[in-house]
Amino acid sequence: MRSSTLSKATMGRLPLYLQFIRTVQTENVSSATVARALGLGEVQVRKDLASICPAGMPKIGYPTERLREDLEAVLGMKQTIPAVVVGAGKLGRALMAYDGFREYGLEIAAAFDTRVTDSSHERKPILPMEEMTGWCREHEVHIGILTVPAGAAQEAADQMVNSGITAILSFVSVPIRVPDTVTVKHENIALSLACLKIVAGMSNETTEEDSHGSEDL
Numbered sequence: 001m002r003s004s005t006l007s008k009a010t011m012g013r014l015p016l017y018l019q020f021i022r023t024v025q026t027e028n029v030s031s032a033t034v035a036r037a038l039g040l041g042e043v044q045v046r047k048d049l050a051s052i053c054p055a056g057m058p059k060i061g062y063p064t065e066r067l068r069e070d071l072e073a074v075l076g077m078k079q080t081i082p083a084v085v086v087g088a089g090k091l092g093r094a095l096m097a098y099d100g101f102r103e104y105g106l107e108i109a110a111a112f113d114t115r116v117t118d119s120s121h122e123r124k125p126i127l128p129m130e131e132m133t134g135w136c137r138e139h140e141v142h143i144g145i146l147t148v149p150a151g152a153a154q155e156a157a158d159q160m161v162n163s164g165i166t167a168i169l170s171f172v173s174v175p176i177r178v179p180d181t182v183t184v185k186h187e188n189i190a191l192s193l194a195c196l197k198i199v200a201g202m203s204n205e206t207t208e209e210d211s212h213g214s215e216d217l
C-alpha cells in the first residue's frame, strides 16, 4: 500500500497505531483491541488497518509483527530523514537532545539561530541563520521545527520556506503565513495541558456527583 492512496485522516492515525502495536506482546492483535486501547471507533480502526495490512484474519486479527512492519513501511520509517530546528533556545535544544524521533524515521540533524553561542558541547551543530538555506539544500532537508519567540516567527518561517522546507512543526503560539505548498502543524503543550485540566476538573465533578448519587440510593 502506498501512502499516497490513503486519506490524510488515516495517515494521521497511523503513528498512533504504530506506537501501540510496538507495545503489544501477543502474536496476534485485533482491530477491537487497538480501538479500545486508543479510544477510537472499532469500524474506523478496522478500515484503517485493512487498508495497510492484507494479513488480517477474521476472529484472529493481525499477526502483530507483520502489522508493525506494514505500518513502518507505509510511514516510511525504514529510512531516516533529516529535520532541522529553527531557534536553538530552551525548547529547541531540548528537542535536539531527544533521540526518540529516530524510532519514527526522523532525525534532527542541525539547528539554526540568529545568536550562535558556543555549542561545542552539543551533539548536533547549531549554525547561524545565514547558513540555513545552503545547508538545507545540500542535505535535502524538507522538515523544520519552529521554536523561536512569537515576534520572530514569520521572519524565521519565511527563511525556512526559502530554504526548501515544505513541512513545519510550529511550537509558536501565533499563526504563520506560508505558501499553499507548505504544511504547518501547530503543537501546543500548554493547550493540551489546559484541556487535561478541564477533563480532570470534569471527572472530579462526575466522581462527586456519582458518589452523592449513590448516597441518595
Ligand SMILES: NC(=O)c1ccc[n+]([C@@H]2O[C@H](COP(=O)([O-])OP(=O)(O)OC[C@H]3O[C@@H](n4cnc5c(N)ncnc54)[C@H](O)[C@@H]3O)[C@@H](O)[C@H]2O)c1
Residues within 6 Å of the ligand: 086, 087, 088, 089, 090, 091, 092, 112, 113, 114, 115, 129, 147, 148, 149, 150, 152, 153, 155, 156, 171, 172, 173, 187, 188, 189, 190, 191
Ligand atoms: N507550544 C508549546 O507548548 C510551547 C512550549 C514551550 C515554548 N513554546 C514556544 O516556543 C518558542 C521558544 O521557546 P523557548 O522557551 O525555547 O525560547 P528561548 O528564548 O529559550 O529560545 C528562542 C530562540 O530563538 C532564537 N531566535 C530568535 N529570533 C530568531 C530568528 N529570527 N531566527 C532564528 N532564531 C531566532 C533565539 O536566539 C533563541 O535562541 C516560543 O515561541 C515559546 O512561546 C511553546
